[in-house]
Amino acid sequence: MWKQWKTLVPYLRPHRRAFVIAMLCGAAAGAASGFGAPFFMQRVFAGFFEDTGAEHSFGYQIFIASLLPGIFFVRGVSLYANQYLLNRVGQSVLLRLRKDLFDHLQRLHLGFFERERSGDIVARLAADTTQIQNTVIILIKEGVLQPFIFLGGLGFLIFLSAREAEIGFLLLLFAIVPLMIVPVRLIGRHLRRRGRQMQDAFGDVSEAISENLRAAAEVRAFNREEHESARFEARLQAYFAYAMKMTKYYIMTQPLMEIVAVTVLSTAFLYAYNQGLGSSVFLAMGGGLYFTVDAVKRLARALNEWQRTEGAFARVRQVMDAEPMIQDPKDPVEPGAAEGAVTFRGVSFTYGEQTALHNIDLSIEGGTVCALVGPSGAGKSTFSKLILRFYDPTVGSILLDGHDLRSMQLADLRERIAYVPQNPTLFNDTVANNIRLGREDATDAEVEAAARAAHAHDFIEALPEGYATNVGENAGRLSGGQRQRLALARAFLRSAPVLILDEATSALDSASEEKIRDALRRLIRGRTVLIVAHRFSTIELAERILVFEGGRIVADGNRDEVLTHPVFRELSDKQ
Ligand SMILES: Nc1ncnc2c1ncn2[C@@H]1O[C@H](COP(=O)(O)OP(=O)(O)OP(=O)(O)O)[C@@H](O)[C@H]1O
Ligand SMILES: [Mg+2]
Numbered sequence: 001m002w003k004q005w006k007t008l009v010p011y012l013r014p015h016r017r018a019f020v021i022a023m024l025c026g027a028a029a030g031a032a033s034g035f036g037a038p039f040f041m042q043r044v045f046a047g048f049f050e051d052t053g054a055e056h057s058f059g060y061q062i063f064i065a066s067l068l069p070g071i072f073f074v075r076g077v078s079l080y081a082n083q084y085l086l087n088r089v090g091q092s093v094l095l096r097l098r099k100d101l102f103d104h105l106q107r108l109h110l111g112f113f114e115r116e117r118s119g120d121i122v123a124r125l126a127a128d129t130t131q132i133q134n135t136v137i138i139l140i141k142e143g144v145l146q147p148f149i150f151l152g153g154l155g156f157l158i159f160l161s162a163r164e165a166e167i168g169f170l171l172l173l174f175a176i177v178p179l180m181i182v183p184v185r186l187i188g189r190h191l192r193r194r195g196r197q198m199q200d201a202f203g204d205v206s207e208a209i210s211e212n213l214r215a216a217a218e219v220r221a222f223n224r225e226e227h228e229s230a231r232f233e234a235r236l237q238a239y240f241a242y243a244m245k246m247t248k249y250y251i252m253t254q255p256l257m258e259i260v261a262v263t264v265l266s267t268a269f270l271y272a273y274n275q276g277l278g279s280s281v282f283l284a285m286g287g288g289l290y291f292t293v294d295a296v297k298r299l300a301r302a303l304n305e306w307q308r309t310e311g312a313f314a315r316v317r318q319v320m321d322a323e324p325m326i327q328d329p330k331d332p333v334e335p336g337a338a339e340g341a342v343t344f345r346g347v348s349f350t351y352g353e354q355t356a357l358h359n360i361d362l363s364i365e366g367g368t369v370c371a372l373v374g375p376s377g378a379g380k381s382t383f384s385k386l387i388l389r390f391y392d393p394t395v396g397s398i399l400l401d402g403h404d405l406r407s408m409q410l411a412d413l414r415e416r417i418a419y420v421p422q423n424p425t426l427f428n429d430t431v432a433n434n435i436r437l438g439r440e441d442a443t444d445a446e447v448e449a450a451a452r453a454a455h456a457h458d459f460i461e462a463l464p465e466g467y468a469t470n471v472g473e474n475a476g477r478l479s480g481g482q483r484q485r486l487a488l489a490r491a492f493l494r495s496a497p498v499l500i501l502d503e504a505t506s507a508l509d510s511a512s513e514e515k516i517r518d519a520l521r522r523l524i525r526g527r528t529v530l531i532v533a534h535r536f537s538t539i540e541l542a543e544r545i546l547v548f549e550g551g552r553i554v555a556d557g558n559r560d561e562v563l564t565h566p567v568f569r570e571l572s573d574k575q
Pocket of ligand 2: 382
């Protein structure tokens with residue numbers, strides 16, 4: 001437990017001041033209830049009801065009567081401040097934890113997201129962190145407050161024991177504490193296991209939701225509504241089952257400990273009666289005993305709370321500890337002005353088990369326009385992604401202008417590349433902001449020029465709010481071809497030395513494609529361009545054609561040189 005708790009310490013450290021104030025307020029509240037209330041009881045009973053002969057002035061009566069409201073006022077105000085500050089600390093921990101987790105996700109390589117399930121990651125960011133926050137609040141609240149209440153009660157008991165020469169109650173207290181620890185230990189084991197299962201099951205629920213939302217069209221087209229509902233219910237049921245298994249143990253602690261506590265109080269009663277203790281002494285001592293025992297009970301519950309959260313904590317740690325495989329080097333080279341020369345030296349690449357590229361050796365001079373052709377699954381997209389260093393080659397190296405990609409800062413590398421992926425993603429934002437992804441500081445005029453080059457200006461103008469129109473989640477309000485043109489406009493705006501277009505015009509009609517080709521013709525001057533395309537009209541732009549098959553480049557040269565190759569022939573015959 002301490003090892004895990006230690007990783008939370010950096011999150012708590014900035015709140016030391018709030019923590020100290022909360023602690024002082026907790027101490028005041030603890031003293032008020034641990035010491036003040038029993039003290040009051042004793043005053044009232046011994047001073048007023050037992051000693052019936054005594055006369056008390058009305059003023060003294062008022063003083064005694066206002067003692068209890070006074071004690072509870074102090075307790076109320078300090079508890080309020082205590083809780084407010086602790087909740088603030090808890091919320092701050094949650095904020096930082098989520099932010100760190102999100103920041104870490106930004107640094108992880110693509111392979112991580114191909115392995116993990118996005119809905120489950122959302123659950124870790126949302127539900128698991130919330131669970132941790134709740135526990136942090138309970139732990140620091142009880143961990144700060146209850147020891148004071150315990151010490152207050154204990155001090156009072158010791159004080160009374162000394163005054164009355166009566167240590168029975170103290171001995172009882174020392175007997176009870178170990179007894180109360182037993183249920184915590186027994187139950188804790190189950191809480192840990194069930195807590196983890198429960199959080200995992202919630203990850204499954206979250207995953208089912210996010211997948212279903214992504215597949216809204218497929219679910220309807222393939223009549224999968226009922227199947228999806230059944231699948232979701234099964235996951236909800238699994239979650240329910242784990243939640244109940246957890247609850248079964250979680251709610252057991254409280255009654256178990258109360259039974260132990262009350263048994264001890266009854267023993268105290270028996271003991272007091274047989275010792276012939278007066279009612280005021282019994283009440284005062286019993287009160288002190290009650291508060292100390294209650295403090296132990298609450299501490300034990302906080303401990304259980306932590307055990308319950310260990311699963312959530314482990315799930316968050318799993319993401320936090322995932323190593324970003326693609327990182328900036330320690331001593332990055334200063335790449336200087338880019339020519340855009342790309343070199344592959346003996347590059348092989350394997351996704352997990354699937355080898356996608358075999359021993360690729362080639363040099364592309366700066367300013368060359370290359371077309372990448374070949375059947376589906378031949379490795380064209382993989383080749384492009386390696387240049388962006390989404391992955392590192394399994395064997396061999398890739399160089400940009402003579403620098404190994406791994407020796408450059410990632411930002412330097414990617415700044416030099418404009419990339420349109422095969423399935424571009426648009427943000428739920430305005431058209432203009434989506435294009436500005438290419439270059440954040442671009443003026444409106446530059447955005448418009450890029451849109452014109454991507455043959456997108458006319459359709460954007462026709463949108464209800466033009467460039468200010470919100471495109472919806474992943475541009476759900478646009479057509480496939482319109483989306484593709486916005487992605488192209490981004491690349492045009494970026495004007496980087498290397499341009500990579502992975503089937504960037506595949507969704508366009510030939511008239512639009514032709515217009516974009518004209519724009520491209522102007523744009524590609526002086527740049528290294530890699531165009532993955534099936535259409536031969538696009539390939540015409542290229543000076544060099546790389547023919548891929550089964551992860552190998554089987555032909556490489558200008559159009560006339562590759563024309564005779566059977567793979568190229570097969571591709572061209574079908575058009
Ligand atoms: N993320 C991945 N994880 C595992 N295997 C992958 C992954 N991406 C691609 N592959 C595999 O690598 C091979 C090459 O894929 P790639 O996407 O590079 O092909 P491609 O030539 O771009 O095909 P297409 O023309 O269909 O886009 C394929 O066999 C594919 O199954
Ligand atoms: Mg591809």
